[in-house]
Amino acid sequence: MADTNTNEISYKVSSNPHVRSKATTGSIMFFVIIALIPATGFGIYNFGFRAVLVIIAAVVPAVLTELLFNIVMKKKQTVFDLSAVVTGLLLALNMPVSIPLWMPALGSVFAILVVKMLFGGIGQNFMNPALAARCFLLISFPAAMTDFTTDVYTGATPLAALKAGEAVDVSSMIIGRTAGTIGETSLIAIVIGACFLIFMGVIDLKIPGCYILSFTVFIAVFGGRGVDPAYLAAQLAGGGLMLGAFFMATDYVTRPITKWGQIIYGIFLGVMTGIFRVFGPSAEGVSYAIIIGNLIVPLIEKITKPVPFGYRRADFKKQKGGK
Amino acid sequence: MPRFTFSGGVHPFEGKEMSKDKPITSLDAGQILVYPVSQHIGAPAKPIVQVGERVLRGQMIAEAGGFVSAPVFSSVSGTVKAIEPRRTVTGDSINSIVIENDFLMEEVRYNALMDWNLASKTEILDAVKNAGIVGMGGAGFPTHVKLSPKDPDNITYIIANCAECEPYLTSDYRRMIEEPEKLIGGMKILLRLFDNAHGIIAIEENKPDCIALLKKMTHEDKRITVKGVYTKYPQGAERMLISATTGRKINSTMLPADVGCIVDNVDTLVAIYNAVVYGMPLMERIVTVTGDAVADPRNFKIPIGVSYREILEADGGFKVKPEKIICGGPMMGFAMFGLDVPSTKTSTALLAFAKDEVAEAETTACIKCGRCVQVCPGRVMPNALAECAEHFDSEGFVALGGMECCECGCCSFICPAKRPLTQSIKSMRKIELANRKKK
Numbered sequence: 001m002a003d004t005n006t007n008e009i010s011y012k013v014s015s016n017p018h019v020r021s022k023a024t025t026g027s028i029m030f031f032v033i034i035a036l037i038p039a040t041g042f043g044i045y046n047f048g049f050r051a052v053l054v055i056i057a058a059v060v061p062a063v064l065t066e067l068l069f070n071i072v073m074k075k076k077q078t079v080f081d082l083s084a085v086v087t088g089l090l091l092a093l094n095m096p097v098s099i100p101l102w103m104p105a106l107g108s109v110f111a112i113l114v115v116k117m118l119f120g121g122i123g124q125n126f127m128n129p130a131l132a133a134r135c136f137l138l139i140s141f142p143a144a145m146t147d148f149t150t151d152v153y154t155g156a157t158p159l160a161a162l163k164a165g166e167a168v169d170v171s172s173m174i175i176g177r178t179a180g181t182i183g184e185t186s187l188i189a190i191v192i193g194a195c196f197l198i199f200m201g202v203i204d205l206k207i208p209g210c211y212i213l214s215f216t217v218f219i220a221v222f223g224g225r226g227v228d229p230a231y232l233a234a235q236l237a238g239g240g241l242m243l244g245a246f247f248m249a250t251d252y253v254t255r256p257i258t259k260w261g262q263i264i265y266g267i268f269l270g271v272m273t274g275i276f277r278v279f280g281p282s283a284e285g286v287s288y289a290i291i292i293g294n295l296i297v298p299l300i301e302k303i304t305k306p307v308p309f310g311y312r313r314a315d316f317k318k319q320k321g322g323k
Numbered sequence: 324m325p326r327f328t329f330s331g332g333v334h335p336f337e338g339k340e341m342s343k344d345k346p347i348t349s350l351d352a353g354q355i356l357v358y359p360v361s362q363h364i365g366a367p368a369k370p371i372v373q374v375g376e377r378v379l380r381g382q383m384i385a386e387a388g389g390f391v392s393a394p395v396f397s398s399v400s401g402t403v404k405a406i407e408p409r410r411t412v413t414g415d416s417i418n419s420i421v422i423e424n425d426f427l428m429e430e431v432r433y434n435a436l437m438d439w440n441l442a443s444k445t446e447i448l449d450a451v452k453n454a455g456i457v458g459m460g461g462a463g464f465p466t467h468v469k470l471s472p473k474d475p476d477n478i479t480y481i482i483a484n485c486a487e488c489e490p491y492l493t494s495d496y497r498r499m500i501e502e503p504e505k506l507i508g509g510m511k512i513l514l515r516l517f518d519n520a521h522g523i524i525a526i527e528e529n530k531p532d533c534i535a536l537l538k539k540m541t542h543e544d545k546r547i548t549v550k551g552v553y554t555k556y557p558q559g560a561e562r563m564l565i566s567a568t569t570g571r572k573i574n575s576t577m578l579p580a581d582v583g584c585i586v587d588n589v590d591t592l593v594a595i596y597n598a599v600v601y602g603m604p605l606m607e608r609i610v611t612v613t614g615d616a617v618a619d620p621r622n623f624k625i626p627i628g629v630s631y632r633e634i635l636e637a638d639g640g641f642k643v644k645p646e647k648i649i650c651g652g653p654m655m656g657f658a659m660f661g662l663d664v665p666s667t668k669t670s671t672a673l674l675a676f677a678k679d680e681v682a683e684a685e686t687t688a689c690i691k692c693g694r695c696v697q698v699c700p701g702r703v704m705p706n707a708l709a710e711c712a713e714h715f716d717s718e719g720f721v722a723l724g725g726m727e728c729c730e731c732g733c734c735s736f737i738c739p740a741k742r743p744l745t746q747s748i749k750s751m752r753k754i755e756l757a758n759r760k761k762k
Contacts, residue, residue, distance in 0.1 A: 012647045012679045013414075013658040015746035017732030019335050019490070020680045023694075023739040025687050081687065123688040123740075257693040257706065308724035309702045310562060310574030316724070 093183025210266025
C-alpha cells in the first residue's frame with residue numbers, strides 16, 4: 001500500500017514487532033531429530049542392522065503420506081517442517097526389531113493420514129500420531145507387536161520379567177543391553193537426547209519431571225515393594241517410560257500449553273502409567289497413559305488458564321462477571 | 324541478591340553497539356517544520372496562532388485542549404505558513420501547524436522559577452504543565468496529569484525509567500552519560516513534589532557504565548537509589564518496571580499511582596528539569612538514527628517538528644535501500660509509509676532495516692509450542708487470544724484477558740510459526756475499545 005501522495009519509494013508496513021526470533025517449526029523438529037540420534041544409534045547397535053530397516057520402513061511412508069496428501073488435497077506443502085520424520089522415527093523406536101516391515105509402514109500411514117492430516121494437519125491432531133499408531137498396531141497385531149525375542153535376547157523384556165516377579169539387572173537396563181522396542185532400552189541414550197532438548201529450550205522439565213516423580217511415588221505406594229530402590233530403578237529404567245516422558249509426553253500439539261496444566265498433565269500421566277503397570281494385565285502402560293492424557297488436555301487447559309498480570313485469580317473472575 | 328525483573332519477556336538482538344558510543348549531535352532545523360496538535364494521549368491542543376503570524380522559538384503555538392492534554396511550542400523562529408491536516412508517522416492525517424523557519428533563532432524570554440527548592444508545589448506543577456511535557460518514552464501521556472494523583476501523600480516511589488529495553492535505541496543511554504545531572508535534577512524536583520516518596524533510577528544491566536556513574540552521583544542522597552534491572556525486553560514497560568523494582572503489581576485498569584508509584588522516562592525527567600530550572604518548554608528531544616541500512620548510525624538532538632527525511636539526510640542518508648523504516652524501536656515502533664512526516668515529542672528513533680524479517684517469514688500452522696504463553700509479560704495466552712480475534716469472538720477475547728495485553732510484541736517475536744499474534748490481538752483490542760465507547 002504505497003503512499004499515493006508522493007512519488008517516493010514505498011516501504012513495507014506491518015504491525016509491531018518488526019523483528020522475529022530465529023526458531024521455526026522446522027528448526028524445532030530438526031532439534032528433536034538430533035536429540036533422538038543417541039537412542040536411535042543405540043537401538044541400531046543393540047539390535048543390529050534390521051533396526052535400520054524398521055526405521056526406514058516407518059519414516060519413508062510417513063513423509064510420503066504427508067507429501068501426497070497435500071498434493072492430492074491441493075494444500076500448502078507442509079512436509080518440509082520435518083514433523084513427519086519425527087513421527088515416523090518415534091513410531092519406529094516404539095517397535096520391536098522383529099516386526100514385519102509392512103507393519104511400521106502401515107502404522108506410519110495411519111499416524112499421518114488418519115491421526116494428523118484428516119484432523120487438519122500439523123497442530124490440529126488431538127493425539128500424538130506416533131503413539132496413536134502404536135496403539136492401533138498393538139490392538140491389531142498384538143503378537144507381532146509384543147514379540148521381543150531376537151537372536152541376542154531370548155527372554156522377556158525386563159519389565160515383563162519384573163512383573164512376573166523375577167530379578168532383573170538394573171545396570172544393563174540403564175545402559176540398554178536388554179530386550180525391548182528399538183529406542184526404549186537405553187536410559188542413558190534417551191537422557192542424553194533429552195538434555196540436549198532441554199539445553200536448546202525445546203522442552204522443559206515440567207512434564208517429564210512431574211511424570212517421572214508422580215510415577216515413582218505411585219509405584220512406591222502401590223507397587224507392593226515399598227521404597228525398594230532396585231525395584232523403583234528397574235521400573236523407571238524399564239519399558240517406554242523415559243522415551244515417553246521426554247519425547248512423547250512433551251509433544252507440543254498434544255500437551256497442555258499452560259504452566260499448571262503441564263504440571264497436572266505430568267502427574268496424571270505418572271498415575272495412569274502406574275495404574276496400567278501395577279494393576280493392568282500388561283507390564284507396559286506408557287503409550288496408553290499418554291494417549292488418554294492427550295484426550296483430557298482441553299479440560300486441563302480450561303481449568304488452568306493463567307491469571308493476567310496484576311490480578312488475583314478471584315478478582316479477575318469477578319471483574320469478568322461484572323461486565 | 325535477587326535480580327530485579329519480571330516473569331516472561333524475550334531477548335531480541337540488541338544492536339545498540341552501532342550508535343551507543345556516538346555522542347549526541349545537534350541537528351539544525353530546516354526550512355519547514357510541522358507540529359501536529361496531537362502529539363500526546365488526550366485532547367488535541369488548540370492552535371493559538373494565525374496563518375502569517377510571526378512566532379519565536381519557544382513560543383506556545385497551540386494551547387492544551389483540556390486537563391489531559393499538552394500545549395505545543397515552536398522550536399524555531401519563523402512564520403506560520405499553514406494550519407492544515409498533515410500526514411504523521413502512523414499514516415493518519417492530523418491537524419498541524421506548519422512553520423517556515425527564518426533561521427534567526429529568536430527566542431522568547433523564558434520564565435524560570437527563581438529557585439525550585441523554595442518554590443511551592445503548585446508552581447513546580449504549573450511549570451511542568453506549561454512546558455507541554457508528555458511521557459517521552461513513546462506513549463506521550465501528559466506528565467502533569469501523572470504528577471497530580473488523588474492523594475500525593477500516598478506516592479512512595481518515583482521511578483526513573485532508564486531501562487531502554489527496546490533493541491537498537493541508545494538515546495536514553497546517551498542522555499544518562501552526557502547529562503546525568505539533569506536526570507538526577509529532574510528526579511529531585513519530583514521528590515520535592517512528593518514528600519513521602521523515594522526515588523528509584525532503574526537501569527538495565529546492559530548499561531553498567533550508567534549504573535556506576537549514577538550510583539556515584541547519587542550515593543550521598545538518601546532519597547535516591549540506583550537499581551540495575553535484568554536486561555530483558557520489555558523491562559521498561561511501566562507495569563513490568565514497577566513490579567521489578569518494587570514488587571507491586573498493577574493490571575491494565577489501574578494507574579501506577581494506585582500502588583503509590585510514578586514512572587517517568589529519562590528524557591521526560593530531563594524535560595522537567597529544563598522546564599523548572601530554565602523555564603524551557605519542550606521543543607527538543609534525542610532521537611537515535613540507526614539500523615543496518617543507515618550510513619552512519621548516530622544520536623541527534625533534534626528540534627521537534629523537523630521531518631524524518633531531514634534527520635536522515637543529516638545523518639548521511641541510507642547505505643542501502645531499506646525495505647522498512649520504523650519510528651521507534653523494533654518491538655513496538657511504527658512502520659512508516661514514508662520519510663516526509665514530522666518528528667514529535669514521542670519520536671524516540673528512526674530505524675531503517677535493509678531487509679524486513681516480517682515479510683520474509685512465512686506463516687505456518689500453530690503447533691501449540693506454548694512459547695507465546697511463556698514469554699507473555701501480561702500472563703495471558705496470546706495463541707488463544709489470537710484465535711478469538713480471528714473469529715471476532717469478543718466475549719472469549721475479554722474472558723481470556725485480552726484487554727490486559729500491553730502490545731509489547733513478545734508473542735509475535737518468539738512464535739516459531741511466525742504468526743502475527745500481536746497484530747491480531749491489537750486489532751481486536753481496538754474493536755473492543757471502540758465497542759465499549761459506543762455503549
